[in-house]
Amino acid sequence: MRLKTFAVAAVALVAAAGSAFAQSFPSRPITMVVPFAAGGPTDTVARLVAQSMSETLGQQVVVENVGGAGGTLGAARVAKADADGYTLLLHHIGQATSATLYRKLPYNPATDFAGIGLVTDVPMTIVAKKEFPAKDLKELVAYVKANADKVTLANAGVGAASHLCGMLFMKEIGTQLTTVPYKGTGPAMNDLVGGQVDVMCDQTTNTTGQIKGGAIKAYAVTTPTKVASLPDLPTTKDAGLPGVQVAVWHGLYAPKGTPADVVQKLNGALLAALKNNTVKARFAELGTEPVSADRATPQVLDAFVKAEIERWRPIIQDAGVFAD
Numbered sequence: 001m002r003l004k005t006f007a008v009a010a011v012a013l014v015a016a017a018g019s020a021f022a023q024s025f026p027s028r029p030i031t032m033v034v035p036f037a038a039g040g041p042t043d044t045v046a047r048l049v050a051q052s053m054s055e056t057l058g059q060q061v062v063v064e065n066v067g068g069a070g071g072t073l074g075a076a077r078v079a080k081a082d083a084d085g086y087t088l089l090l091h092h093i094g095q096a097t098s099a100t101l102y103r104k105l106p107y108n109p110a111t112d113f114a115g116i117g118l119v120t121d122v123p124m125t126i127v128a129k130k131e132f133p134a135k136d137l138k139e140l141v142a143y144v145k146a147n148a149d150k151v152t153l154a155n156a157g158v159g160a161a162s163h164l165c166g167m168l169f170m171k172e173i174g175t176q177l178t179t180v181p182y183k184g185t186g187p188a189m190n191d192l193v194g195g196q197v198d199v200m201c202d203q204t205t206n207t208t209g210q211i212k213g214g215a216i217k218a219y220a221v222t223t224p225t226k227v228a229s230l231p232d233l234p235t236t237k238d239a240g241l242p243g244v245q246v247a248v249w250h251g252l253y254a255p256k257g258t259p260a261d262v263v264q265k266l267n268g269a270l271l272a273a274l275k276n277n278t279v280k281a282r283f284a285e286l287g288t289e290p291v292s293a294d295r296a297t298p299q300v301l302d303a304f305v306k307a308e309i310e311r312w313r314p315i316i317q318d319a320g321v322f323a324d
């Protein structure tokens, strides 16, 4: 009996300590890890969200770029960080696809994180350097097939969205190209604009400005409907590659074991960011929008990661692309 009373008191003490910690949270700056290079699409989304979250939380949310290995280096860093809410991860669909793409990962994407909420779903675009000799998607496919030994396809490494979309593209046209991996599609875009690589599949958050400015050519958008910010761009379905369908969802995570009330506080700041007019306006310019509030929850994100791992597993296994 005395043992039971002691156990109950101990649990109450731990709970009280937890909620006192949450009340004073955050008392110092928070790091938001982006698992890709600066200047790319994940970085762009993260910086907009981090700025608004800083205002809500009254502490700086500082973006740190940990690029490499298709996003898995940055994700590993957060999986192993202290579970105190001060190290977060803003990652995209690669959180789910890497579970199958990598034979070995130093973390488990389904169980080593505490989801804070979904952020946005970003369409992708098939783009090429300005000088590329194809005026529409059909011509692009014909040219790529005829010149498969010469055409290069940029991506941000195995596990990146650009890798996933490029994989679907090559499968759909039945042609293997030489891929050129970068630490993010920010630096890959610099090389595409400079003409050092030929083709890329990348998110509208990285391609819209370059397409509108005429620095690159665009052929199709990978979502079932057109994107308002690029109204002349056909969908892959209408342009002849219906199998290249992908929207890049982004989520915000803390390490597993982060106290629930800290996760809740971070979720409140995320929800405020998704309602923020500056964030919404910039997202719209870049061809995307925040997810609805009912999708921006820890429960939805945790379940979604698991469901997406299962959804992509057979597709990736079928394509036969793996990394060690």
Ligand code: MLT
Residues within 6 Å of the ligand: 036, 037, 040, 041, 042, 043, 094, 155, 156, 159, 160, 161, 162, 163, 183, 184, 185, 186, 202, 203, 206
């Ligand atoms: C990707 O291809 O996964 C992203 O574009 C990477 C990035 O944000 O640079």
